[in-house]
Amino acid sequence: MRHGKYPFVIGFLFAPVALYVTFVIWPYAQAFQISMTNWRGLSAPQWVGFDNYRRMLDDGAFWKAVQHHGVLLLALPLITIAIALFFAFLLNVGGKSSGGQRQGVWGSKFYRVVFFFPQVLAVAIIAVLFQMVYRPNESGLINGVLMKLGLEPILFLIKPNLALWSIIAVLVWQAVGFYVVLFSAGMASIPGEIYEAAEMDGASRVTLFFRVTLPLLWDTLQVAWVYLGIAAFDAFAIVAVLSVDSGGPDGATTVLAVEIYRNFTYQKYGYASAMGVALFFLTITFAALTLRLTKRESVEY
Numbered sequence: 583m584r585h586g587k588y589p590f591v592i593g594f595l596f597a598p599v600a601l602y603v604t605f606v607i608w609p610y611a612q613a614f615q616i617s618m619t620n621w622r623g624l625s626a627p628q629w630v631g632f633d634n635y636r637r638m639l640d641d642g643a644f645w646k647a648v649q650h651h652g653v654l655l656l657a658l659p660l661i662t663i664a665i666a667l668f669f670a671f672l673l674n675v676g677g678k679s680s681g682g683q684r685q686g687v688w689g690s691k692f693y694r695v696v697f698f699f700p701q702v703l704a705v706a707i708i709a710v711l712f713q714m715v716y717r718p719n720e721s722g723l724i725n726g727v728l729m730k731l732g733l734e735p736i737l738f739l740i741k742p743n744l745a746l747w748s749i750i751a752v753l754v755w756q757a758v759g760f761y762v763v764l765f766s767a768g769m770a771s772i773p774g775e776i777y778e779a780a781e782m783d784g785a786s787r788v789t790l791f792f793r794v795t796l797p798l799l800w801d802t803l804q805v806a807w808v809y810l811g812i813a814a815f816d817a818f819a820i821v822a823v824l825s826v827d828s829g830g831p832d833g834a835t836t837v838l839a840v841e842i843y844r845n846f847t848y849q850k851y852g853y854a855s856a857m858g859v860a861l862f863f864l865t866i867t868f869a870a871l872t873l874r875l876t877k878r879e880s881v882e883y
Contacts (some may be wrong), residue, residue: 610862617855627852634856644857647838648864652745652752654814654837655868659807662754666761666806669697671791673762674769675777694766697759705756709823712752714742716824739826742834749835752820757813761806768802769795804876807868815865838864859864 617634621627638644673693700708715723716738725735772795780794796803812855818839822828828844830838838861845854 593794607619612706613855613858618854621851622849622850624711630852634853637853638663638856638860643833643836643841647836647841650835650837651815651818653746654750654817655811657750658753658814659810662757662761662810663803663806665758666765669762670765670769671795674766693761697762700756700759705819705822708752708756709820712824716748729864739824740831742831745825745831749820749824752824753817757810764806765799765802768799772798807876808872811868811872812865815861815868
């Protein structure tokens with residue numbers, strides 16, 4: 583510090599900033615550069631300008647993937663946050679009062695571990711597990727029970743109008759546990775005196791949830807919505823492993839990450855990079871709009 587504040591700060595920041603520029607910013611810049619070429623990996627790249635982007639705008643597979651991202655952006659955060667909030671409320675303030683403090687339902691500590699369990703599993707393993715759950719014959723967990731009851735099997739991953747929602751169900755199942763823990767941590771920081779005062783005023787459980795818990799948990803909800811939106815723009819591993827023909831049937835479950843991977847396997851590196859740049863800007867735009875539209879004054883307590 584005897585050399586001055588700024589040299590001291592710069593000395594500490596130089597290494598992490600250099601690493602970030604080298605391994606994050608520079609690859610993004612390279613991807614943008616490659617997207618302006620027709621490089622196929624076997625010869626020197628040829629500059630084509632914005633031809634890949636113009637081609638992308640006329641690509642039906644690209645727009646179908648964007649449409650699926652729109653469905654994911656609405657369904658995944660809404661369903662996941664609703665379920666996670668419900669269970670987090672039960673696990674933290676859904677039980678009886680003890681010594682003036684709200685408690686969760688009986689066995690809440692055990693339930694937290696159970697809900698978090700899917701986070702321990704790799705995403706690819708979860709996809710393989712649900713392949714067995716969704717199998718259209720007697721070996722499938724769901725259809726095996728239905729067929730024993732004399733009912734017709736449900737073609738979860740084969741019917742185009744059902745396949746995407748079947749994958750969304752897996753994404754929700756995989757994500758709920760993490761957000762139960764996240765919301766539980768936020769609820770644990772809310773002083774019990776606030777709930778006690780609301781109950782003395784005659785507030786019901788529903789009123790406690792909507793008038794006390796949600797306003798005081800708003801910042802955590804905002805973060806959860808952004809994280810889930812970013813997850814909705816990915817979903818590569820689940821779709822690639824679980825869907826028919828990686829994005830099928832007939833493109834009914836495809837997402838941009840799958841289309842990028844498919845074009846890379848065809849050695850269309852320039853076109854795949856253009857899709858990657860589009861995915862990057864879609865994700866950044868979503869995060870910025872979400873933070874801007876959900877911004878509100880923080881409630882202090």
